[in-house]
Amino acid sequence: MKTKIAALIASLLVSTATLAKGPVPKDVRTFIDNADACEHFAGEFDGGLSKQRQKEIERGVVRYCQPAQKQLKRLTEKYKNDPRLTEVIRSHANDSVISFR
Amino acid sequence: MTTAKLKNKPAEAGLPRSEKELSGAKWAQRILGGTSICDLTGMFRYAVGDFVDAMTEAGIKVKIDATYRPIQRSYLMHWSWRIVNDGIDPATIPAMAGVEIEWQHPTSGASLKAANEMVDAFSIRRLRTAPALRSQHNVRLAIDMSLSWSGTVSPMDANGKIVQINGLPRTGMNRQLIEIGATYGVKKYVGGNKDVPHWSNNGR
Numbered sequence: 001m002k003t004k005i006a007a008l009i010a011s012l013l014v015s016t017a018t019l020a021k022g023p024v025p026k027d028v029r030t031f032i033d034n035a036d037a038c039e040h041f042a043g044e045f046d047g048g049l050s051k052q053r054q055k056e057i058e059r060g061v062v063r064y065c066q067p068a069q070k071q072l073k074r075l076t077e078k079y080k081n082d083p084r085l086t087e088v089i090r091s092h093a094n095d096s097v098i099s100f101r
Numbered sequence: 102m103t104t105a106k107l108k109n110k111p112a113e114a115g116l117p118r119s120e121k122e123l124s125g126a127k128w129a130q131r132i133l134g135g136t137s138i139c140d141l142t143g144m145f146r147y148a149v150g151d152f153v154d155a156m157t158e159a160g161i162k163v164k165i166d167a168t169y170r171p172i173q174r175s176y177l178m179h180w181s182w183r184i185v186n187d188g189i190d191p192a193t194i195p196a197m198a199g200v201e202i203e204w205q206h207p208t209s210g211a212s213l214k215a216a217n218e219m220v221d222a223f224s225i226r227r228l229r230t231a232p233a234l235r236s237q238h239n240v241r242l243a244i245d246m247s248l249s250w251s252g253t254v255s256p257m258d259a260n261g262k263i264v265q266i267n268g269l270p271r272t273g274m275n276r277q278l279i280e281i282g283a284t285y286g287v288k289k290y291v292g293g294n295k296d297v298p299h300w301s302n303n304g305r
Contacts, residue, residue, distance in 0.1 A: 037292050037295050040236075040295075040299075041296070042232055042233035043175070043237075043238070044245070044299065045232050046170055047129065047178075047222070048133060048134050048167075053298065054224065056297075056298075058228055060296065061230050064295070096233055099230045099231040100229055101229055
């Protein structure tokens, strides 16, 4: 009995957490993917790497940081009245996205 | 070599005096990254060693491009890039333990010139964003390696099972090879083929 109650409480907690998180629209998910990849590539670069690897990373930065920066501007405006999504967007607006030029 | 001995204010006499060295190109050679598996840490080091051994024994060519990058090196790259590209005031750059660098020269022009020298010395001139201050490479838990082979290869996974790989591609993006790597605890980058050579302890 105790086990069943514990399982029920656990499932309720999971449901509540899921509701609190809520769905993330596709355009925000795309931004998150690009922002994460942007930061990843920005953390990969080193002048001591082979020229081929350096070029791969430079291309990766452009491929993901450029769209992420544009999406950041657009989505911040689009969801400015949604505090939850604003926070999701803000938390992924890393230095690498902001610094891109 | 120009050494600036920047002393604390007289009011702080009696306290230890800092002796920092001015920024400039020479810093690019002070703290270097590594390409050795021995530079990795803990169990991950042994996991990568075993995985690489299994691949080479099966005839897979392994070319390691990077393993460990000291956080101090990332710090030097990040802030020199930001002085040059973001116009950051050198006086506001936070200090980092183990890096006795003085970013602020007697004139702002000299500070900028030295940062430009560092950007060139680190080869980050063409990089269009600031080098990140954190990476799995900084904590010795990532490796970049190019993998290639011809025909069919049969590496052993961490459970002792021989796996015949006869599918494409013959690179680190091969699905079977990625599964074998995972048995050792060496995980392919979660972003898929966005970054082909990158493997780590957690896929990040």
